[in-house]
Amino acid sequence: MKRREFVRIGSTATATALVGGGLTTRWFGLDRAALPQPGTDGDRIVPSFCEICFWKCGILAHVKNGRVTKIRGNPRDPLSQGHLCPRGAAGAGLLYDPDRLKRPMLRRDARGSQVFEEVSWDDALSEVARNFERIKREWGAGALVLFSHGYGGNWMKHLFKAYGSPNIAEPSFAQCRGPREVGFDLTFGSGVFSPEPTDMMNARCIVLIGSHLGENMHNTQVREFAQAIRNGADIITVDPRFSVAASKSRYWLPIKPGTDLALLLAWMNVVIGEGLYDREYLDQYGYGFDQLRAHVAPYTPEWAYPRTGLDPDLIRRTAHVMAGARPATLIHPGRHVTWYGNDAQRSRAIAMLNALLGSWGRKGGFYLPAEMELPPYPYPGYREQGAPAADRPQPSDYPLADELLTQGLCEATIPGLREQPGVKGWMINGSNVLTSIPNPAQTRKAIQELEFLVTVEVLPSESAGWSDVVLPEATYLERCDELLVPAYRQPYVAVRQEVVPPLYDSKPGWWIAKELASRLGLGDFFPWKDGMEYARERVHAAGLDCDVLQRDGVILGQLQPIYFEEGAPAAFGTPSGKIELYSQRLASLGFDPMPTWHDEDVEDPPPGYYRLLFGRAPVHTFGRTANNRLLSDVFPENEVWVNARVAAHWGLKDGERVYLKNQDGVRSTFSAPVKVTERIHPDAVYLVHGFGHTAKGLRVARGRGIDDNELVTRYKVDPLMGGTGMNVNFVTFVREADAR
Amino acid sequence: MARDRKRYAMVIDTRTCVGCSACAIACKTENQVADGHSRVWIRTLTSGWYPALAMTVRSERCNQCTDAPCVRVCPTGASYYGPGGIVLVDPDKCTGCKACIAACPYGARFIDPATHTADKCTLCVHRLENDVPTTACQEICPTESIHVGDLADPSSEVSRLLAERDHYTLEPEAGTRPNLFYLR
């Protein structure tokens, strides 16, 4: 070959390659890449409200080709205002959870063996109705108990009332919010309920004592908390753990667990003693100030110091900051407050401190929420009344509880524990009683004694695993539920409607209740055709357009005055008609009329043991989201928070797996990794609640992490309202090697 | 080939961010991110000894660097600068050589198990370039801590925030000139 030829061919080839290569690359920019198009916007966007937790944020569910692609906040909804927490955004993870209950099931082996046979709805419902009738015939309607949690439970509660049983209980009272409702009711004549009327967005000082906002992810609360931070509000956080909220606080008080009441009394002492209270407000609305002044006189910061571990200077300084911002100072009531058995009195102390600073009914404190007027559905009156509530040994026990006590109903199921004839049947709807009611051994014992147990559930929970009949309920995205008419700063009504038809053979709660009712001869209490017709009738009766409601998801009501200064009524439902710093009611019942500190109320951990504290992660709701594949990606397993010095003493390494054993010798079923951290009080360890699942059907959640509830083998019962104080268990570490 | 004058940037307020991960989940569902993978994540940094502690909470993702090492190192041009300087990946050109993943100082990239190509935050370019002014994470954030806008526009919110508040970027010493700014 000639050189010239070679060169010619070679150079032509190279030139072609270069030009061709350049032409087809970014180099010349002629080969434009198409922008990524995930294509998740829905061809149908359906408004509803969420049920992953109990806040009920308004959502917009995007449906594309019949599948829910994503869930966003409804900008029209007053609670969400277009924003959502991670759990609400992960609703599709529940809807499409392959472990969902698909068909009705009947138990085929011993209780707890989780061996079931799929049956038709007809067979399952007939079995339930048969047992309900039999129990009523043999023992009376009161022998049937409903454990309910979540907004979908309203249909079943209606059924039970029609059936004649008063024994309807939600764990959220005795295991969660109950004490603060009682504490605030005794003081202001009103509970705080949900959503709490905390005017954080206008507050200039927020005190969090037993609240971990930011990890407790109630959407609206966190949004207002962020607004307060942006507004430059001072945040004071009291917590044995350096929470996210603590990291954003001006002051973090690392209190010794169990001593919060001492701090509150000391704060009251400073506020009163130094004349920092709202004199005018208390002159106008207060009752019992002089008694309170005398009562808190000994509770000085110096007195509180050895009990709380908090510097007296710090106690004074934070009291000054609080008082300086009044009345726009808000001491947050917290949410889950069943800790030590004196919780109603502690919540009352929080209410009283708010009262001293004049925040109730004031801007930046607690506003008075308003509700839209929607007439209830014109049902016939409940015919069967008079069956006794079975949740307490004597009717006079826990006199301030205005809801039923779940653990009491458990006790009533165990023969021999009570005098009167006990409870024979349970229905569980949307609650996992084995992981929410403390002392699960007793709950299991009660379950063994039952004649009948039916569970209405979405996922194969532990409670479902123990049941005789399991009824698969449709998720909140597949059903219509009771209209939401909350008391909030903006009155409104919201609708929950079917986004996609129920998957598998699951049915909405209204259908299950209606079917049971017709089999029990109670059909006249469910006269409407379906849940939507029920909602429609109510909406029309209120003069509103249901089509608009279904299109927008919400209809807003007229704004009402929510502060005293706007004209909201300054009326207090207390015996004196005023804010009771001294409670006549408590005095007449033989309880401390003002919260009193008793040194014996706090016990120190035994040597080598640490107080078990628990709380929330922002991506999880109790144990119900541990199987959600979207959420478990972010937070698959809880960890045991151990103080770094404690860990060094035990030789525990970060990430090392341990079991926990409590003071009663009960060891956790599974292990969890240790998180060696400076962020926890050396007296305590901390777990996020909701893990350590044992249910066979929860394939993602099973075996991951430690179940804190199985370690809560003892609890202190609040004498005022029966709340179960659960933070009274102490645990030690068992290394994996020693566990074998 | 018109050169974009826009310069997209994201500004996140660490004062209000609580690290709830709503951003991560919104991104997952908006962009159909594969199971077990995330384009957005939360990092916390705690310093001090009990009880004198401080903690920063950050929502992190690709920093959309002006001088992106991933774009520089890509042999096929699959990683490129899109509208407003957003760093994007064209899966048609990606061979999965993973040089971009090794070159990213922030660990922001990963291999998408469905397409076997490099994947990362796209700053929801499909929204920003279609008259939806927010990214999915920005829209959902309950504390309204995330802001996205055009840095080249002095009147934009992001420009205003950076002018008013003390801010930082991650690992500026890596020399990538990130466009994700954290407000202190």
Next chain:
Amino acid sequence: MTQEITSTRANPLIDPALSVWHGEVALYLFVGGLVAGLMVITGLWMLRSSEGPRSRALSLLPWAAPVLLSAGMLFLWLDLENRFNVWRFYFAFRISSPMSWGAWILLAIYPASIALAWNMTPGDLQAAALRRLPWGPWLGRLGQCAMNHVRRVAIVNVVLGAALGIYTGVLLGTMAARPLWNSALLGPLFLASGLSTGAAFLLMWRLDEVERRLLGRADMWLILAEIVLIAAWLGDLAVRGAASRDAAWLVLGGPYTTAFWTLVVTLGLLVPLAGEWLEHRHHGVPGRFAATLVLVGGLALRWILVNAGQASGWAADLAAR
């Protein structure tokens, strides 16, 4: 001041530490370096002595270059996550990407190394091959063209070989994200190591005594160069800053220390160096033992660098768990 760092990210291959490149890449780096060495050494041989190779082995060994390189490219292809898009490498030339240079260099090496191998093949074997191969006459004309430009072919091989030897070091060296690699010395180090392993590879075969001695001496100097470069590279990392020091710690007390100092430094560099020097002093002929050690050391160096490099990062990139 303690730092607890948590991250919710758990992306496969990224967390808890980067792990995207494994054995395939280490093997390619080794083979590529070896081929680079082969090309440079044989190219230089052709340039310095007009008669060509003395031993039959050396005259045929250049054929190992395209063969081994194909194996290397197979490893590379196996490492790709989106393998069947591999042609995309050749529809682009990205001047900022050493990997793009590499793709084209690898392509160009085929005709260059085949031409050199042809030039060094003894005439009788050339004739025998042309008789057997399909399109013999046409291949013969190509081969003749190569034979007419022996010097040019040799120079192209030296240049491309050096490029092959150095570009992978540059690819890794320019990654600011991986402090262990981030050094301008990595390119020269890879080149020196490549040349050394190329020489060692040649020494494994039955070469002429003169060839052996020359190669042995060259390898000695190359090993010395490697030692100097490694010392400079580590020394530089150790004084540069926190992230670089943490990276250097990986081989200076950390998990890769034993492997590095035994396999790479002692067995891969010092022992062969000593062996070859002794041979040189006593005018002996370097044996296969030292050569094997050099090859082992070269592979170990690549393997350690690939893995330890991914373990190195910037502080904020390392999640606590």
